[in-house]
Amino acid sequence: MSPVISLDGVKKSFWPGPVEAVSDVSLEVREGEILTLLGPSGCGKTTTLRLIAGFEAPDTGTIRVRGRTVAGGGSWVPPEKRGVGMVFQDYALFPHLTVGENVMFGLDGIPRKARKERARLVLETLDLAPLLDRYPHELSGGQQQRVALARAIAPEPVVVLMDEPFSNLDAHLRESVRDEVVATIRRAGVTCVFVSHDQRDALAISDRVAVMNQGRIEQLGTPREIYKHPESVFVATFVGRTNLLQGFVKNDHGCVQTDCGAFCRVEGSGLPEGTPVMVSVRPDAFEASEEGVLHGRILSTKYTGAHVEAEIEVRTDSGEGCRRLVVHLPPTRAYVPGEDLTFRIVSEFASVVRNACQTLGFSPLSASAPSEETAAAG
């Protein structure tokens, strides 16, 4: 099936500067998916969204909506004719209009009776029908958020774009509103592009995540792929915590020798013997066990509820130095700084960082593609 939205080699700079906000973005959004643009402040997320919506024009490249070129190659389709709905970070509801009137606002061009009916239907879908006659200032943040979504989906757009939609909400309200809004989007089968700088939101709600850095997409994949197989140092460190270890491929069973020991069946390590690689080992990959090969001493601990995040100092193989690693330990017991522990590498969270290998002196093209097979090491 053809993508709902496609961007091909899109660039956008702002003057004076120039500030290259979007450097070279190619991206396809599929029918019915939730795709999140994730990245730090200033990396070009909002600009990408505004380019899709038609509030900005690309310098080069093309943007298509359902196969129709809406920008680039001499074409230009204005925002209101693209069939794209947008929910802004501050909701941008009209304060002098009621909830019902806000939702009807985007339904120009159809008879008033049909507009009313459509608005009522959408508000019911989002459990907002009782609020029909209220004004925005009489609503909670979460309710305003849903009204903004209702207004965006009422004209039945081909895609809804949402810029940091949850960042205005209290921490305790945030997750429940987020899950509610996403459930509504899923029920309605709406294709949606979110923008977020919060990796937890992005991993939790998306079918696919595009991790952006300095105007480029560094990696595009499912939340699982992004977390388990980060392809660059930026993605490895921006999406969750990790330990980056340098080493080299030891034999053809996918083992990597690092100064913290040999890790076996590492994802993406099917490379010639001796190839220098960088391995990302998530804190979840360690398990305290007497049978382990890693010996370390706890330096500090942080209790998070779900686990204890501990910084440990591991003796290197040569015995000459130490490395600091971040590991997640079960919260079922207390750990004290100074305590010695032995670890096994048990889980699937060790992966070769393909694009870091360039700096280590080989082409990532020779790296095997990550598979779903999990890594385990000892």
Ligand SMILES: Nc1ncnc2c1ncn2[C@@H]1O[C@H](COP(=O)(O)OP(=O)(O)OP(=O)(O)O)[C@@H](O)[C@H]1O
């Ligand atoms: N209208 C503009 N004029 C000049 N520079 C701009 C304009 N809009 C954005 N920029 C610059 O382009 C870059 C990308 O901005 P953008 O708003 O897309 O970032 P973002 O990823 O959405 O960041 P945030 O998470 O802070 O919202 C930034 O350096 C920003 O300062």
Ligand SMILES: [Mg+2]
């Ligand atoms: Mg932004």
